[in-house]
Amino acid sequence: MLSMASVQTSSGPQPGSRLGLRERKKIQTRQAIRRAAYRLFEEHGYDATPVDRIAEAADVSPSTVFRYFPTKEDIVLRRECDPMLAAAVLGRPADEPPMEAVRQGVVEAMRQAVEGDISELRQCSRLIRDVPALRGRAAESAVENCRLFADALARRTGRSPEELELRVAATAVLAVINEAIMYWVDHGQPKELLVPALDRALLTLAGTLTP
Numbered sequence: 001m002l003s004m005a006s007v008q009t010s011s012g013p014q015p016g017s018r019l020g021l022r023e024r025k026k027i028q029t030r031q032a033i034r035r036a037a038y039r040l041f042e043e044h045g046y047d048a049t050p051v052d053r054i055a056e057a058a059d060v061s062p063s064t065v066f067r068y069f070p071t072k073e074d075i076v077l078r079r080e081c082d083p084m085l086a087a088a089v090l091g092r093p094a095d096e097p098p099m100e101a102v103r104q105g106v107v108e109a110m111r112q113a114v115e116g117d118i119s120e121l122r123q124c125s126r127l128i129r130d131v132p133a134l135r136g137r138a139a140e141s142a143v144e145n146c147r148l149f150a151d152a153l154a155r156r157t158g159r160s161p162e163e164l165e166l167r168v169a170a171t172a173v174l175a176v177i178n179e180a181i182m183y184w185v186d187h188g189q190p191k192e193l194l195v196p197a198l199d200r201a202l203l204t205l206a207g208t209l210t211p
Contacts, residue, residue, distance in 0.1 A: 032058045032059070037075045040057055041123065041127065046131050047131070073133055076134055077134065085149075088105035094156075099169070099202075102153070103203065111195050125182070149174065176202055180201035
C-alpha cells in the first residue's frame, strides 16, 4: 500500500510555526538527504544506490543518514504530512458527515500539494510501485497511518478509535487513496489528473458515482 506519508506539501515548518535554529537545521539536513537520494535513485536506480553514496552526495556521514532515516526505505516512505492530513480532516466543519469531511480534507490537502513541485511525489509513487522492498515497507507503515485516520474519525464522531467500524473506515480510506495514486501513476502522472482521481475514488467509497 502506498503510504500517505509519500504525499506532502512541505517538509518544513507549517504556517504560523516558529522553530528554533536547531530544528531548522534538522529540517535542512533531512531535506538535503532526501534530495540527494532522489537524484541518485533517478540516475542509478534505487537498488544500485547504497546509503554511503547518498551520504556523500548530501555531504553528511552515513550515521547521520541513519539517524534521520533508520533504513534506506524510510528515505522514500518517512514523511511529515500524515498529521497534516489528519488535521485537515479535523479542520472541516463540525456538522459535516465524517466521510465527507475525510473526502474534502484529503482532497484539499492534495490540491495544495500539487500546486507546488510534485516531482518527488511522482518519483516516490513510481518507486513504491516498482520496488518490492518499498511496497512491503509501505504496507507496514499503513498501520500507523490507519491509526492517525481512526483517531481523526473518533474525534469527529465522539467514538473510540478502537471500534471496529472506525478501524475499517480508516483502512478503507487509505486503500482508496493508494488506488487513486496508483491510477495516476499508471496514466502517466499528469498534474491535472491527481486531484480529480482522488476525489472520484473517495466519492466511490462513499457510494456515489460521478458522471
